[in-house]
Amino acid sequence: MVLxxxxxxxxxxxxxxxxxxxxxxxxxSAVVLAVVHFPFIPIQVKELLAQVQQxxxxxxxxxxxxxxxxxxxxxxxxxxxxxLSAIFSHEPWLQLCRERGSKFWSxxxxxxxxxxxxxxxxxxxxxxxxxxxxxxxxSQLHPPAALxxxxxxxxxxxxxxxxxxxxxxxxxEVLFRSDQFDEGxxxxxxxxxxxxxxxxxxxxxxQASGPICxxxxxxxxxxxxxxxxxxxxxxxxxxxxxxxxxCEQLRHRLGQLTLIFSTQKAENPAQLMRKANMLVxxxxxxxxxxxxxxxxxxxxxxxxxxxxxxxxxxxVAEELQHLLQWLMGAPAGLKMxxxxxxxxxxxxxxxxxxxxxxxxxxxxxxxxxxxxxxxxYCMKICGLSSLWRLFRGKKWNVLRQRVDSCSxxxxxxxxxxLLFTILVFLLPTTALYYLxxxxxxxxxxxxxxxxxxxxxxxxxxxxxSLGLRLCRPYRLAAGVKFRVLEHEAGRPLRLLMQINPLPYxxxxxxxxxxxxxxxxxxxxxSLCRKLFFGELIYPWRQRGDKQD
Amino acid sequence: MxxxxxxxxxxxxxxxxxxxxxxxSCREFCVSCPRLSLRSLTAVTCxxxxxxxxxxxxxxxxxILSAAIFIxxxxxxxxxxxxxxDQETLLIIDSLGIQMTSSYASGKESTTFIEMGKVKxxxxxxxxxxxxxxxxxxxxxKVIYYLCILLKDPVEPHGISQVVPVFQxxxxxxxxxxxxxxxxxxxLAHQKATSASP
Numbered sequence: 235m236v237l238x239x240x241x242x243x244x245x246x247x248x249x250x251x252x253x254x255x256x257x258x259x260x261x262x263s264a265v266v267l268a269v270v271h272f273p274f275i276p277i278q279v280k281e282l283l284a285q286v287q288q289x290x291x292x293x294x295x296x297x298x299x300x301x302x303x304x305x306x307x308x309x310x311x312x313x314x315x316x317x318l319s320a321i322f323s324h325e326p327w328l329q330l331c332r333e334r335g336s337k338f339w340s341x342x343x344x345x346x347x348x349x350x351x352x353x354x355x356x357x358x359x360x361x362x363x364x365x366x367x368x369x370x371x372x373s374q375l376h377p378p379a380a381l382x383x384x385x386x387x388x389x390x391x392x393x394x395x396x397x398x399x400x401x402x403x404x405x406x407e408v409l410f411r412s413d414q415f416d417e418g419x420x421x422x423x424x425x426x427x428x429x430x431x432x433x434x435x436x437x438x439x440x441q442a443s444g445p446i447c448x449x450x451x452x453x454x455x456x457x458x459x460x461x462x463x464x465x466x467x468x469x470x471x472x473x474x475x476x477x478x479x480x481c482e483q484l485r486h487r488l489g490q491l492t493l494i495f496s497t498q499k500a501e502n503p504a505q506l507m508r509k510a511n512m513l514v515x516x517x518x519x520x521x522x523x524x525x526x527x528x529x530x531x532x533x534x535x536x537x538x539x540x541x542x543x544x545x546x547x548x549x550v551a552e553e554l555q556h557l558l559q560w561l562m563g564a565p566a567g568l569k570m571x572x573x574x575x576x577x578x579x580x581x582x583x584x585x586x587x588x589x590x591x592x593x594x595x596x597x598x599x600x601x602x603x604x605x606x607x608x609x610x611y612c613m614k615i616c617g618l619s620s621l622w623r624l625f626r627g628k629k630w631n632v633l634r635q636r637v638d639s640c641s642x643x644x645x646x647x648x649x650x651x652l653l654f655t656i657l658v659f660l661l662p663t664t665a666l667y668y669l670x671x672x673x674x675x676x677x678x679x680x681x682x683x684x685x686x687x688x689x690x691x692x693x694x695x696x697x698x699s700l701g702l703r704l705c706r707p708y709r710l711a712a713g714v715k716f717r718v719l720e721h722e723a724g725r726p727l728r729l730l731m732q733i734n735p736l737p738y739x740x741x742x743x744x745x746x747x748x749x750x751x752x753x754x755x756x757x758x759x760s761l762c763r764k765l766f767f768g769e770l771i772y773p774w775r776q777r778g779d780k781q782d
Numbered sequence: 783m784x785x786x787x788x789x790x791x792x793x794x795x796x797x798x799x800x801x802x803x804x805x806x807s808c809r810e811f812c813v814s815c816p817r818l819s820l821r822s823l824t825a826v827t828c829x830x831x832x833x834x835x836x837x838x839x840x841x842x843x844x845x846i847l848s849a850a851i852f853i854x855x856x857x858x859x860x861x862x863x864x865x866x867x868d869q870e871t872l873l874i875i876d877s878l879g880i881q882m883t884s885s886y887a888s889g890k891e892s893t894t895f896i897e898m899g900k901v902k903x904x905x906x907x908x909x910x911x912x913x914x915x916x917x918x919x920x921x922x923x924k925v926i927y928y929l930c931i932l933l934k935d936p937v938e939p940h941g942i943s944q945v946v947p948v949f950q951x952x953x954x955x956x957x958x959x960x961x962x963x964x965x966x967x968x969x970l971a972h973q974k975a976t977s978a979s980p
Binding site for chain 2: 235236238261262359361363395396713714715716718721727729734
């Protein structure tokens with residue numbers, strides 16, 4: 235297999251020294267984590283590596299030598315470096331070399347145990363892959379590769395070779411703790427942070443976050459204990475609580491806040507993202523609410539809205555009156571049964587007259603009309619179906635819940651036929667009223683549904699993850715991509731490994747928060763069935779309601 | 783080493799295949815699709831604007847004209863950024879994996895990398911392709927060849943979990959595919975030989 239060396243880009247201009255990292259034999263690849271510079275004492279280097287190995291459970295070892303020739307006359311350095319392989323033995327021993335100012339590197343890997351055979355790895359069989367240490371350290375692969383067995387000192391490589399590289403760099407964070415201003419016995423070169431956070435405010439915030447979280451957690455637990463007390467379980471309070479969507483939303487947010495301020499630390503990155511997403515969602519909710527409130531209060535807009543509501547209610551009532559007049563005439567050229575038409579029309583008109591003064595209930599009369607129309611239609615359909623069965627000599631057996639044959643007397647048949655004829659000829663009139671009011675009701679239900687959807691969207695959209703994908707795309711990685719760097723024959727192949735960020739659709743799919751779930755109860759088929767038979771439709775049900 | 787050859791795709795358009803051999807263990811194949819033709823762009827723009835002008839003479843609303851210009855611009859930008867692929871590249875690296883890149887006309891690049899551990903084989907497959915001639919009434923069927931990567935099934939050692947087609951937008955003909963196939967199989971054979979030995 236081709237021998238691959240993963241080399242951090244930050245060490246490309248470092249001085250000569252030893253290469254420190256991890257060797258993965260299954261992939262035949264070496265992950266270089268840092269460079270140890272001269273002068274050093276071998277015992278101290280070994281001690282440092284043992285410490286790092288114990289703290290991070292990654293098999294860190296000296297892999298080889300790194301030579302960055304500044305001048306032509308540093309030949310002695312080469313011999314010195316070769317002597318080091320006797321002190322730090324590693325199989326295979328890597329020798330990376332670079333001329334100052336040159337783009338081309340040389341890379342040799344020597345195996346001591348295997349004797350030099352004709353097929354020994356030459357320049358063709360080695361590959362240099364550069365990677366950005368900071369980005370690989372902070373990034374997170376999706377889907378997370380299930381790495382086995384963190385107990386073992388040197389975890390065996392996972393199924394994905396690249397996941398092993400990411401995992402090695404992430405777990406060796408303890409090696410990167412020393413920053414550029416630290417003075418230690420061993421001088422290392424790797425990705426270094428700028429030092430402890432320079433801003434005092436950030437440090438104070440970090441220190442204060444612990445006690446604040448504790449306080450808020452206690453407060454929230456008190457509130458949730460109070461809300462589940464016996465007082466609220468009495469009817470009608472419990473009924474109101476379950477019906478109002480405000481209360482449902484409040485309950486949802488309370489649950490989310492309890493999770494955010496719980497004193498347990500997030501166990502894995504997915505939980506951390508979830509907490510962050512919830513926090514941002516709560517902030518957005520509060521911010522939108524405050525913005526709406528301030529907009530309404532400015533320039534007495536509430537008064538203006540209330541003033542506008544009265545003529546709108548009047549307008550709706552007027553339109554309904556016109557609609558009923560139209561139905562009482564000859565709607566769409568259909569001939570209605572005059573007497574029944576008048577009765578139904580006058581009945582509904584009377585209701586409008588009753589309600590024209592009630593401003594607050596804009597669409598309540600539509601709902602009532604729908605219920606009346608639906609009930610009438612339903613009764614009609616029931617009667618028709620029963621009499622139709624009479625014609626065929628069958629009967630509905632309530633005990634067995636099926637249709638059975640039955641022999642009727644002559645007078646039963648006669649009355650049945652009469653009633654059937656009457657109902658059939660009155661059907662178009664009732665059906666038309668039912669159709670019109672059902673359409674109006676469906677319109678109102680659609681508007682309600684859209685509002686529910688909007689609330690759901692605000693609740694479940696993972697804004698923090700989307701922001702992270704926008705501003706720091708290397709944190710959420712779908713994979714890697716390679717670019718071949720300038721190549722010269724006879725030199726080893728050089729590749730640049732970059733992080734391929736996760737597409738936005740997958741970010742939303744992976745990190746979406748669980749919404750409070752007001753989904754339509756019916757499928758399209760059952761909805762059509764209910765409409766045809768005149769059964770009442772209540773499409774929106776909260777989760778946890780009893781089925782009726 | 784860089785070699786360029788010209789081939790044609792299944793509809794008869796001209797394609798250029800560029801082969802770069804970086805090293806015996808790394809090869810790159812780049813297929814460039816025919817560019818956006820000025821003729822079709824002019825035809826579409828003229829049709830949309832004539833239709834908008836016709837509506838304008840009916841309705842006397844100048845918003846229709848501005849809307850038509852807006853829609854044409856947005857449509858062109860969307861087409862260049864999301865639909866029109868300029869170049870498709872296949873990079874195969876021994877013992878690392880296979881990488882497929884599509885570059886769009888607006889400069890956007892979308893990359894997929896498949897690790898060598900997941901690759902079972904690279905094959906040329908046949909497929910039946912429907913070409914609609916004359917207003918979707920007469921549908922003609924054609925047998926075309928496409929190059930695809932077979933992925934291993936983690937559960938079953940000899941099974942195939944997925945088939946990933948390569949050069950989907952360019953759709954080169956069999957002669958081009960054979961060249962790419964032969965080159966890639968050399969690397970895959972070497973990879974299998976070295977991974978089998980301990």
